[in-house]
Amino acid sequence: MSSITLSSTTIPYHHNEDQHLNSYSKLRSVPPDGEDYNSDKNRDEYASPLLHCMLAGGFGGAIGDSVMHSLDTVKTRQQGSPNTLKYKNMIPAFGTILKEEGFARGLYGGYGACMLGSFPSAATFFITYEYTKRKLINSYNVPDTITHLVSGFLGDFASSIFYVPSEVLKTRLQLQGRYNNPYFKSGYNYKSTFNAISTIIRDEGPKTLFFGYKATLFRDLPFSALQFAFYEKFRDYAFEFSMANRQQEELSIPYELITGAAAGGLAGIITTPLDVIKTRVQTQNPSASLSSKAITIFKGLLVVYRSEGFVGLFSGVGPRFIWTSIQSSIMLFLYQISLRAFDNLLNDEKKVF
Numbered sequence: 001m002s003s004i005t006l007s008s009t010t011i012p013y014h015h016n017e018d019q020h021l022n023s024y025s026k027l028r029s030v031p032p033d034g035e036d037y038n039s040d041k042n043r044d045e046y047a048s049p050l051l052h053c054m055l056a057g058g059f060g061g062a063i064g065d066s067v068m069h070s071l072d073t074v075k076t077r078q079q080g081s082p083n084t085l086k087y088k089n090m091i092p093a094f095g096t097i098l099k100e101e102g103f104a105r106g107l108y109g110g111y112g113a114c115m116l117g118s119f120p121s122a123a124t125f126f127i128t129y130e131y132t133k134r135k136l137i138n139s140y141n142v143p144d145t146i147t148h149l150v151s152g153f154l155g156d157f158a159s160s161i162f163y164v165p166s167e168v169l170k171t172r173l174q175l176q177g178r179y180n181n182p183y184f185k186s187g188y189n190y191k192s193t194f195n196a197i198s199t200i201i202r203d204e205g206p207k208t209l210f211f212g213y214k215a216t217l218f219r220d221l222p223f224s225a226l227q228f229a230f231y232e233k234f235r236d237y238a239f240e241f242s243m244a245n246r247q248q249e250e251l252s253i254p255y256e257l258i259t260g261a262a263a264g265g266l267a268g269i270i271t272t273p274l275d276v277i278k279t280r281v282q283t284q285n286p287s288a289s290l291s292s293k294a295i296t297i298f299k300g301l302l303v304v305y306r307s308e309g310f311v312g313l314f315s316g317v318g319p320r321f322i323w324t325s326i327q328s329s330i331m332l333f334l335y336q337i338s339l340r341a342f343d344n345l346l347n348d349e350k351k352v353f
Helices: 038-047 051-080 089-101 103-107 111-140 144-176 193-204 208-210 213-241 253-270 271-283 297-313 316-346
Strands: 002-006 009-013
Touching: 002 111, 051 089, 051 103, 051 111, 051 144, 051 271, 051 316, 089 103, 089 213, 089 316, 111 144, 111 193, 144 193, 144 208, 144 213, 144 271, 193 208, 213 253, 213 271, 213 297, 213 316, 253 316, 271 297
Parallel strands: none
Antiparallel strands: 002 009
């Protein structure tokens, strides 16, 4: 009997048995030889503790965001200033920002703000995702695909309390670039992350840190739901495709990376129009037309379509596809690696809490 590793999960792979068992989303640690892997006792006993899922998720999310931050900056410039010609194309825009503004203050502008929200939001997401997934499958026998959609949706909603303020700060600092930037006028000019926080609270009020909250949720809730539904399904396909060795317990590293990249990239493309609206709302001043009067998401999409066409709705889709695919690949791969490490180091604490 072989086994398949899902996000936080190693499960027995019975090629001709109930498919629901193939995606049993609770198990991870392998029980001792001779014990029945499918017994109710082992299903509860040999699962990764939620604390491990939380720590592994936070680590994977923070590293993934760190690696891809520069490309996210290019995407933000393209979406926040769509009529600036030097940012029209991804690779030239990357080079232009690096040459004019430098690496730390240009391409990695807003990195500190990103990190303020990255670890806690990813940790919150994964502990919520795993708890919801286990509960829906183990207690209510909800079909796998619905479970993954719902779990991703709720995980993102729970983590939004951390990442939305971080996103507001990050996008403003990314659009601004270096302090006193002579190469691009964004309307913002903060000296640092903490100067941005204090200035926003003083001049615009603390509620501004949640500016665009609805637009962000409209982008991220469907993105996370689709990303993890795709991820779990693609992993099933990848394991079936690589089943030549029936003793294989885990996917190979290439398959791990490809499944994460495919899931994130596909979800990123589908939700790009929502990302455009989110960026416009968070980087425009409160008096700007698109962000005033709590404009609805659908009206915002219509405004962009009428003024810029279909291309406008998918502005930044190239950097977003690359960012979401690579970030997702890194995050989910590191999540799996970290989770196994936590389980091995703390293997005397297998109980789920």
